[in-house]
Amino acid sequence: MSTHGQAIAHPDAGAGARTGAGVDRLALRFGFVVLAVFFGLMTVLPLLILLKVSISSPQDVMTAHPPIWIYNPTLQHWRNILSSDALWSSGRHSFVVATGTAALAVLIAAPAAYVISRLPRGWRYGMVLALLFTRMFPDVAIAMPVAITFLRLGLNDTDLGLILAHLVPNLPFVAWILVGTFETIPREIEEASFVDGNGKVGTLARVVMPIAAPGIAVAALFAWLASWNDLVYAIYLFLGERTLPLMTFYYSNRGSVFDTATFAVLLTIPVMLVTLLLQRYVESGTLSGAIKG
Amino acid sequence: MMTRSGHLLRAYWLEALMVMPLALYIGLLTFVPVLQAIRMSFTDRYDGSFPTLSNYQYIVSRPDFGAAFLNTIGITIIGVLLEMTVGLILALMLARGFRGRGFFRTIILTPMGVPTLVAGAAMLYFFRTNGYLNELLLRLGLIDVPVYWTESGLRGMLAVAIADMWKVTPIVVLLLLAGLEAIPRDVYEAADVDGATGWQAFRSVTLPLLMPSITMALILRAIDAFRIFDVVMVMASRSIPVMSTFVYINYFDFQDQYSASAAATILLLMIVAFVAAYFLIVERRRGELA
Numbered sequence: 001m002s003t004h005g006q007a008i009a010h011p012d013a014g015a016g017a018r019t020g021a022g023v024d025r026l027a028l029r030f031g032f033v034v035l036a037v038f039f040g041l042m043t044v045l046p047l048l049i050l051l052k053v054s055i056s057s058p059q060d061v062m063t064a065h066p067p068i069w070i071y072n073p074t075l076q077h078w079r080n081i082l083s084s085d086a087l088w089s090s091g092r093h094s095f096v097v098a099t100g101t102a103a104l105a106v107l108i109a110a111p112a113a114y115v116i117s118r119l120p121r122g123w124r125y126g127m128v129l130a131l132l133f134t135r136m137f138p139d140v141a142i143a144m145p146v147a148i149t150f151l152r153l154g155l156n157d158t159d160l161g162l163i164l165a166h167l168v169p170n171l172p173f174v175a176w177i178l179v180g181t182f183e184t185i186p187r188e189i190e191e192a193s194f195v196d197g198n199g200k201v202g203t204l205a206r207v208v209m210p211i212a213a214p215g216i217a218v219a220a221l222f223a224w225l226a227s228w229n230d231l232v233y234a235i236y237l238f239l240g241e242r243t244l245p246l247m248t249f250y251y252s253n254r255g256s257v258f259d260t261a262t263f264a265v266l267l268t269i270p271v272m273l274v275t276l277l278l279q280r281y282v283e284s285g286t287l288s289g290a291i292k293g
Numbered sequence: 294m295m296t297r298s299g300h301l302l303r304a305y306w307l308e309a310l311m312v313m314p315l316a317l318y319i320g321l322l323t324f325v326p327v328l329q330a331i332r333m334s335f336t337d338r339y340d341g342s343f344p345t346l347s348n349y350q351y352i353v354s355r356p357d358f359g360a361a362f363l364n365t366i367g368i369t370i371i372g373v374l375l376e377m378t379v380g381l382i383l384a385l386m387l388a389r390g391f392r393g394r395g396f397f398r399t400i401i402l403t404p405m406g407v408p409t410l411v412a413g414a415a416m417l418y419f420f421r422t423n424g425y426l427n428e429l430l431l432r433l434g435l436i437d438v439p440v441y442w443t444e445s446g447l448r449g450m451l452a453v454a455i456a457d458m459w460k461v462t463p464i465v466v467l468l469l470l471a472g473l474e475a476i477p478r479d480v481y482e483a484a485d486v487d488g489a490t491g492w493q494a495f496r497s498v499t500l501p502l503l504m505p506s507i508t509m510a511l512i513l514r515a516i517d518a519f520r521i522f523d524v525v526m527v528m529a530s531r532s533i534p535v536m537s538t539f540v541y542i543n544y545f546d547f548q549d550q551y552s553a554s555a556a557a558t559i560l561l562l563m564i565v566a567f568v569a570a571y572f573l574i575v576e577r578r579r580g581e582l583a
């Protein structure tokens with residue numbers, strides 16, 4: 001039976017094949033294609049609309065009946081945004097904070113994740129659960145007291161302050177991914193390294209970390225993305241300065257239709273690039289262990 | 294005992310040193326702030342007495358808190374149901390081998406690479422009164438007058454839930470797909486030999502074996518849905534209050550840390566109660582089945 005693969009996935013496919021009616025099968029295949037096209041369109045359309053608005057003249061958008069086609073394309077919104085000082089200062093903040101967050105997250109979480117991955121099964125499970133447990137805390141319940149404390153310490157509106165805040169949601173997540181990564185490294189490799197005369201530190205630096213490097217890179221990219229996208233902590237900690245998400249929010253709050261769209265597209269471009277890079281790893285199953293815990 | 298722990302420390306000093314920064318960080322910048330928020334929520338705003346329920350009494354009496362509470366629960370229920378349903382359909386589709394699968398997968402996973410905030414902004418143009426959804430419905434003749442989508446109530450909940458769903462369904466798809474791919478083929482062959490139809494195989498083989506993945510996805514998604522913030526801030530920061538935006542508005546607009554803390558604590562309780570209830574109910578039912 002060649003239909004097993006299909007029976008697994010589609011509840012009706014097996015039944016269709018069983019009756020043997022070619023018409024049924026054709027109808028099913030047609031239904032499948034319609035469904036795929038529908039979901040595909042629904043996924044892509046919002047982004048296309050955003051892109052369209054960012055290059056449309058007001059008369060194509062600010063009407064009671066917005067047209068689908070762009071009749072009066074313009075690069076004016078892009079020109080405005082790209083020439084504004086706000087873009088460069090907020091872009092710099094976003095980049096510095098995201099990069100700092102990714103680097104520190106890996107630096108702090110990787111050693112701990114390694115130790116957790118070498119714990120006995122029960123302990124390891126408990127630690128991973130404890131990491132997940134922190135996810136139940138609402139960001140707003142953390143961001144507000146942190147903002148009050150940072151205000152006292154003069155850390156508001158500084159890159160360092162926002163990096164410290166972004167580590168809060170990212171550390172448990174990065175540690176979680178990395179426990180999965182280190183688990184896949186067999187202990188025999190470490191033991192062989194001990195036999196070769198390497199100490200604990202030498203084994204970690206020369207044997208374990210290089211093998212784990214791809215997993216660490218993926219975890220760092222995730223932290224980078226999460227920081228780049230964050231609005232919650234930025235909105236609490238950045239009162240005068242702005243990051244790119246704050247700029248987008250600022251414009252949408254003000255009701256500037258075109259600036260919002262343009263900033264949104266601008267914010268998305270680097271993220272899309274990083275995600276495309278990530279997708280290859282997600283495909284190869286680097287994360288499947290982490291996702292399943 | 295002393296010597297034993299001393300011995301352990303000597304043997305595992307490196308391990309202790311490696312775990313310490315993470316443990317300290319989570320302690321200082323996660324647990325301490327949460328405890329601070331909880332403490333503040335029980336502190337009286339005027340005389341500083343502790344513990345008191347005055348902040349809770351105050352926010353519960355406010356209509357915007359009631360709206361935020363109901364909206365959060367409504368958005369979570371609608372959103373999670375939609376995401377799990379569509380996520381399962383997409384995962385089942387992707388689990389099949391078909392031409393163009395790789396392309397379809399890339400398309401479907403695109404929203405993962407879009408900031409949540411941007412998802413909200415994109416949906417703004419979709420759900421606006423003169424947005425594309427109304428235009429589509431008008432052209433199809435389904436409505437005569439443009440609908441105001443982002444109003445408080447069921448319609449607003451639906452709009453926010455759909456906007457959030459667009460962004461997060463790919464994660465549900467990935468989680469469920471990983472679960473589907475872990476189901477061994479021969480289970481289906483056995484079901485086939487037993488004469489199960491496709492639907493029966495799905496009901497009695499796929500679904501039970503997929504339960505751990507479904508639980509995982511559902512819990513992760515529900516927790517994030519309770520905490521929804523970005524999408525609401527961009528789409529309807531004032532007209533559709535949720536718990537997180539209620540906290541924000543009280544802290545910034547009203548300079549009222551006490552109400553904000555009380556609302557944040559209630560949100561934390563909602564999440565913990567949900568997770569506990571889910572495990573109690575699902576685990577009990579699983580116990581009955583066994």
